[in-house]
Amino acid sequence: xxxxxxxxxxxxxxxxxxxxxxxxxxxxxxxxxxxxxxxxxxxxxxxxxxxxxxxxxxxxxxxxxxxxxxxxxxxxxxxxxxxxxxxxxxxxxxxxxxxxxxxxxxxxxxxxxxxxxxxxxxxxxxxxxxxxxxxxxxxxxxxxxxxxxxxxxxxxxxxxxxxxxxxxxxxxxxxxxxxxxxxxxxxxxxxxxxxxxxxxxxxxxxxxxxxxxxxxxxxxxxxxxxxxxxxxxxxxxxxxxxxxxxxxxxxxxxxxxxxxxxxxx
Amino acid sequence: xxxxxxxxxxxxxxxxxxxxxxxxxxxxxxxxxxxxxxxxxxxxxxxxxxxxxxxxxxxxxxxxxxxxxxxxxxxxxxxxxxxxxxxxxxxxxxxxxxxxxxxxxxxxxxxxxxxxxxxxxxxxxxxxxxxxxxxxxxxxxxxxxxxxxxxxxxxxxxxxxxxxxxxxxxxxxxxxxxxxxxxxxxxxxxxxxxxxxxxxxxxxxxxxxxxxxxxxxxxxxxxxxxxxxxxxxxxxxxxxxxxxxx
Numbered sequence: 001x002x003x004x005x006x007x008x009x010x011x012x013x014x015x016x017x018x019x020x021x022x023x024x025x026x027x028x029x030x031x032x033x034x035x036x037x038x039x040x041x042x043x044x045x046x047x048x049x050x051x052x053x054x055x056x057x058x059x060x061x062x063x064x065x066x067x068x069x070x071x072x073x074x075x076x077x078x079x080x081x082x083x084x085x086x087x088x089x090x091x092x093x094x095x096x097x098x099x100x101x102x103x104x105x106x107x108x109x110x111x112x113x114x115x116x117x118x119x120x121x122x123x124x125x126x127x128x129x130x131x132x133x134x135x136x137x138x139x140x141x142x143x144x145x146x147x148x149x150x151x152x153x154x155x156x157x158x159x160x161x162x163x164x165x166x167x168x169x170x171x172x173x174x175x176x177x178x179x180x181x182x183x184x185x186x187x188x189x190x191x192x193x194x195x196x197x198x199x200x201x202x203x204x205x206x207x208x209x210x211x212x213x214x215x216x217x218x219x220x221x222x223x224x225x226x227x228x229x230x231x232x233x234x235x236x237x238x239x240x241x242x243x244x245x246x247x248x249x250x251x252x253x254x255x256x257x258x259x260x261x262x263x264x265x
Numbered sequence: 266x267x268x269x270x271x272x273x274x275x276x277x278x279x280x281x282x283x284x285x286x287x288x289x290x291x292x293x294x295x296x297x298x299x300x301x302x303x304x305x306x307x308x309x310x311x312x313x314x315x316x317x318x319x320x321x322x323x324x325x326x327x328x329x330x331x332x333x334x335x336x337x338x339x340x341x342x343x344x345x346x347x348x349x350x351x352x353x354x355x356x357x358x359x360x361x362x363x364x365x366x367x368x369x370x371x372x373x374x375x376x377x378x379x380x381x382x383x384x385x386x387x388x389x390x391x392x393x394x395x396x397x398x399x400x401x402x403x404x405x406x407x408x409x410x411x412x413x414x415x416x417x418x419x420x421x422x423x424x425x426x427x428x429x430x431x432x433x434x435x436x437x438x439x440x441x442x443x444x445x446x447x448x449x450x451x452x453x454x455x456x457x458x459x460x461x462x463x464x465x466x467x468x469x470x471x472x473x474x475x476x477x478x479x480x481x482x483x484x485x486x487x488x489x490x491x492x493x494x495x496x497x498x499x500x501x502x503x504x505x506x507x508x509x510x511x
Contacts, residue, residue: 100367103360115468216371218465228476231451231467234367236374238461244480248473 006212014213015199025054025207030250032205035154037262039162047163047184051155054207055145057089058152060137060159062184066126066175067134077124077132081110083139083152090144104234109139109152111230112190112221119160120185126170133165135184146207149219149232153192154262160184161263190229191258193251194219197237202247204254218247222255274446275432281443283312287436290426290486295407295497297414305415307497309407312440313397316404318411322387337382341370343404345393365401372405372425372454372464378418387417398441399427405454405464410494414501422494423463425454426486428479430471435478437486451476453483457491 006014014024021029033054042048047062069076083106085093098106113119124133137159139152163184166177196206196214206214215237221230228248233239239247271282279287291312300306303319310316326332343365347353358366369391377387389412391404402425409423429439431447444450449469455462462480471479 098360100363103363104367107360107364111468115470223470227470227472228467229470231465231476232368233462233465234371236371238375238456238459238463239465240460241462241480241484244462244465245477248476252473 006209010209011213014210018201018203019199023203024209029201030204030254032254032258033207035258035261037154037158039158045159046165047159047161049155049158049162051151051158053147053151053154053205055143056147056151056207057141057143058148058155059140059142060152060155061140062159062163063136063138064133064163064165064184065136066131069125069129069132071129073121074129075125075132076121077119078134079110079114079119079121079137080134081106081113081137081139081156083109083141085141085144089141093141093144104232105148105152106139108149108192108219108221108230108232109137109156111232112153112192113137113156113160116188116190116221116223116229118157118186118188118190118223120187123185124165126168126175131173131175135160135163144208146209146211147194147205150192150194150205153190153221154258157189157191158262160186188223189259189263190221190223191255191262192219192221192230193254193258195247195250197235197239197243202243202250204250218244220248220251222251224259226252226256270442270446273432274443275434275436279434281431281436283440287434288482288485290438290489291440293490293493295410295493297410297497297501303411303415305411305413305417307407307410307414309403309410311399311403311406311438313395314393314400314403315395316400316407317392317394318404318408319390320387320408320411320415320417321390322415323382323385323417324388326384326386331386332384335383336379337377337385337387339370339374339377339379339387339389341366341373341389341391341408343369343391343393343401345396345400349393349396365404368464368466369401369405369408373409373412373423375461375463376409376419376421376423376456377412378420381418387412396441398439398444399452401464402426402452402454406490406494410497413498421456421458422491423454423456424487424491424494425452425464426483426490427452428483428486430469430475430479435475435482437482449475449479451479451483453480453487455484455487455491457488
C-alpha cells in the first residue's frame with residue numbers, strides 16, 4: 001500500500017505550497033498536466049483511444065452492437081458507459097464487481113456525453129421501437145495518478161471521435177454488414193474539468209498525492225457553446241458558493257483550451 | 266397510476282402543474298424519532314416523496330479491517346422500494362443507488378464530528394417508499410435529522426433541495442415530471458452556519474450565469490427546509506419532556 005499513503009510531511013508540504021500559489025510538481029494552480037492522446041489503438045474496437053494525463057493512463061474502447069431502444073425514446077440509439085478500475089493500475093484497486101468509485105466515474109463521464117447530446121443518437125436507429133445501435137463506451141483505467149474523471153472524459157471523447165459505424169442493410173429483420181463505414185455522428189464535444197480543494201484553494205487537475213490531501217473535489221463538464229452540462233461534487237469536504245462560481249469560470253477557460261488541443265478542425 | 270403528461274409544465278402566469286410558483290417548495294412534513302429500534306430516525310414527506318431514514322451507531326464495526334484508528338466511518342445506503350416508482354424497481358441496488366449512496370454520504374460527512382468515535386461505524390439507511398423527483402435531496406434532509414435524533418455531535422444540520430430549469434425558467438424543488446421534461450436539474454445540500462455546499466450535482470444544460478442562479482435558488486430552498494428540520498427536532502423533545510412530566 002506504499003503509494004496510497006502520503007507522509008504527513010509531504011501532505012503539509014503540498015498544502016503549504018498551494019497556499020503560496022505553487023504546486024509540488026511545478027505547475028500553477030490552474031495548469032493541466034501534459035495530455036497525450038492516441039486514437040485507433042485497438043483495431044478490434046469500432047473506436048478507441050489511449051490518454052496519458054501526466055502519469056494517469058486511461059484507455060477507452062467503443063463497441064457498437066445492435067440492440068433494443070428504450071421505450072420512451074423508440075427512435076434513438078442507446079449510450080452505455082462503464083468504467084473498470086483495473087487492479088493492475090493501483091494497489092487500491094481490487095478485482096470484483098464495480099465499486100462505488102468506478103460507478104461514479106462511469107456515471108460522471110456518461111452524464112457529460114449524454115447531457116451535451118454529444119452523439120447524434122437519432123441517426124443510430126435501424127427500426128423505430130425495435131432495433132437500434134447500442135454504443136458501449138468502456139473506460140479502462142490502466143494507471144492511477146489522480147484525476148481519473150478528466151482523463152476518462154478526454155479518452156471517451158477521443159474514442160467516440162475515432163468510432164466507425166459500418167454500413168449495413170436490413171434483410172428479413174437482420175442487420176447485414178456491408179463494406180465501408182462512416183464516422184459516428186457527433187454534434188458536441190463535452191470536456192470535464194476537475195478541481196481539488198486544498199487549504200481553501202482550488203487546483204485544477206489534481207494528481208494522486210493532491211487527491212489524497214484534498215478536502216473535496218468538484219467536476220464541471222462544459223459543452224461546445226460554453227454551457228455547463230454536468231457537475232459532480234465528491235469527497236468529504238465542502239465548497240462555498242464563491243468557490244463554485246470561481247470554479248465555473250476557470251472550467252470554461254480550461255475546457256476551451258483542452259478542446260482546441262483535442263478536436264482538430 | 267399512469268401520470269398524464271401535460272402540454273405545458275409552467276403556464277403563462279408562472280404557475281406550475283401542481284399549482285406552485287417557480288420559487289415554491291412542495292408541502293413538507295418532517296418528523297423525528299419515528300422508529301423504535303433505531304438509535305435515531307426520521308420521516309419526510311415532500312410532495313409525493315415519502316422517505317424514512319434510520320441511524321444505527323456509533324457502534325462496533327464489522328468487518329473490523331474497515332475501522333479507522335482516528336475516527337468513525339459513516340456508511341450510507343440509499344435504497345428505493347420496488348413499489349416506489351411507476352415501473353417496479355428491482356430491489357437489488359442499481360448503479361444509480363450506488364452513486365447516490367456515495368454522494369449522500371459525502372454530503373453528510375462534513376457535518377459530523379466523526380473524530381469523536383474512533384474505530385466505530387455509524388450506519389445510515391435511507392429507504393425511499395415513494396418517489397416523485399428530488400429523493401436524493403429529501404433523503405439528505407431526513408438523514409441529517411435522523412443523525413441529530415441519534416444524538417450524534419454535529420457541526421450543523423444539512424438541508425438539501427434541488428433547483429432546475431423548466432421550459433426556460435429557473436424553478437425550485439422539481440417533481441419527477443418537471444425533472445424529466447425540464448432542461449436541467451441541480452441538486453444541492455447546504456450547511457447554513459458554514460456556508461458550505463456539501464452536495465452539488467447537475468445534469469442538463471445551463472449557462473454559467475443560470476447555473477450560479479440555480480445554486481442560489483436551491484440555497485434559498487435549503488434555508489426554508491432547515492427551519493422545518495429544526496422545528497421537527499424541537500417537536501420531538503417537547504413530546505419527550507411532556508411524557509416525562511406525566
